[in-house]
Every structure is written in structure tokens, then in C-alpha cells.
């Protein structure tokens with residue numbers, strides 16, 4: 001368990017902590033305070049995770065064994081999230097800031113969906129509807 005920045009009790013699980021963002025914060029079950037890891041922590045961990053997956057797939061293809069994915073990717077990914085949970089402290093967030101961050105996050109996801117659907121539609125239409 002990790003320390004809640006509001007009440008200093010060890011009430012936040014590692015899984016809650018590594019998932020906690022300003023738009024989807026962790027909630028302390030003792031004081032109900034909200035907390036999150038900064039966006040740059042998520043950026044570093046997700047970029048490192050992608051490097052781990054790509055490197056593991058590359059090594060698996062080189063040695064022609066998919067067991068490498070199990071032997072490399074899973075322990076490295078677990079270590080990455082363990083390090084993120086251990087070394088970066090949670091920051092408190094108030095409910096008004098959380099609601100604003102949540103709104104921004106929803107808008108960002110909606111923009112990504114629109115861009116994705118637009119890219120697929122453009123690709124489909126550029127090919128004249130043929131596959």
C-alpha cells in the first residue's frame with residue numbers, strides 16, 4: 001500500500017497508484033481524498049513499456065521463440081510499473097480540478113476517436129471502397 005497525500009495513511013494500492021491520473025485519480029478509502037501520478041510519469045512508463053514490447057518482439061523473432069515474450073516482456077513490464085509505483089509520490093487533487101481534468105480527458109479521447117474514424121474513412125474512400 002502507498003501513502004495517501006491527504007491523510008498520510010497507507011491506503012492506496014500499487015494498482016490504483018500506477019493507474020491514477022488527474023482525469024482518473026485514486027481514491028483513499030480512509031479519507032476519500034483524490035490523488036494522482038503526474039502525466040510525465042505516465043508518459044515515461046508508457047514509452048518505456050512500448051520499448052520493452054518492441055524489443056521483446058524483436059528478440060523473440062531473432063531467436064524464433066515466443067517464450068522470450070514471457071521471459072522478457074512480462075518481468076520487465078512488472079518491474080517498470082513496480083518502479084513507477086515505488087519512486088513517484090502521489091499528488092493530491094481536489095474535486096474541482098479533477099472534474100476539469102476529467103472533461104479535458106474526455107475531449108482528448110473524443111478527438112482521438114474522431115481522428116481514428118476519419119483516418120479509416122479516408123483510407124477506405126481513397127481506395128475507392130475496394131479492399
Ligand SMILES: [Zn+2]
Pocket residue numbers: 004005006007008009011028029030031032033
Ligand atoms: Zn487519505
